[in-house]
Amino acid sequence: MLMAISKDSLLEGFCGSIGKLTIIAAEDGKTILKRRIGKRNRSKMSDAQRMQQARFKMLVTCVRSVLPYVRYGYAEYGSRAYAKAVSENKMAVASDATSISYADIKVAHGSMAAISAQTSVAGTAVTFKWDSMAYEGMADSADIIMPMVYNTNKSLGIYSISRFTRADGMAVVTFPEIWKGDTLALYIAVRNADATKSSDSTCLGQVMA
Numbered sequence: 001m002l003m004a005i006s007k008d009s010l011l012e013g014f015c016g017s018i019g020k021l022t023i024i025a026a027e028d029g030k031t032i033l034k035r036r037i038g039k040r041n042r043s044k045m046s047d048a049q050r051m052q053q054a055r056f057k058m059l060v061t062c063v064r065s066v067l068p069y070v071r072y073g074y075a076e077y078g079s080r081a082y083a084k085a086v087s088e089n090k091m092a093v094a095s096d097a098t099s100i101s102y103a104d105i106k107v108a109h110g111s112m113a114a115i116s117a118q119t120s121v122a123g124t125a126v127t128f129k130w131d132s133m134a135y136e137g138m139a140d141s142a143d144i145i146m147p148m149v150y151n152t153n154k155s156l157g158i159y160s161i162s163r164f165t166r167a168d169g170m171a172v173v174t175f176p177e178i179w180k181g182d183t184l185a186l187y188i189a190v191r192n193a194d195a196t197k198s199s200d201s202t203c204l205g206q207v208m209a
Contacts, residue, residue, distance in 0.1 A: 051097055059100070060086060066107060067082065069146065070108075072195055073106075075191060085106070088109050089104075089106055103206075107150075109198070116204070124176065126147075128147045128204075130145065130170075132169035140193070143166040144161070144164065145168065146160060146189045149184050154182060159173065175209065183208060184206065184207050184209050187201045187202065
């Protein structure tokens, strides 16, 4: 949808629709024009354009499925967190739009030092263990550790963005029984306590649920 402000006195005070044009009289006296844009005719798209659209849709589905996490993971980008996450991960989608390289996905991206962890799966729980004393520079024992279990079959993630601190040294994330047999990608990242900075996420591998 396109938007503009009209200075045409003939439209002043008018509110309604004319074809694809919607006219709104704002409270401050301005007349706002909105024009609806028709859907792109897919029959006129080239194969390359259709492929690019499919790759974008696949990536957007992945990022949106864990958007609250992404907002913390890309905290340094403020209101641009979502857009930055999409841009940062576009090369993780296969050129033929058939798969995503989850090892290359960054669910967090920032200036803090990245963190790694050992993982294990038992029943419907994934345990993450990290060295609670291994930190330097901007790091602090009160930093928030953000583990994630991402179901690559269902495009769903379960994660924590506030429960665990660096000092804890361990986190447990549980997943539903219905996930049994699916492939899970495991991620971990760290942010500071006031959620203004974060690290790059680390993919800790993929496991069968």
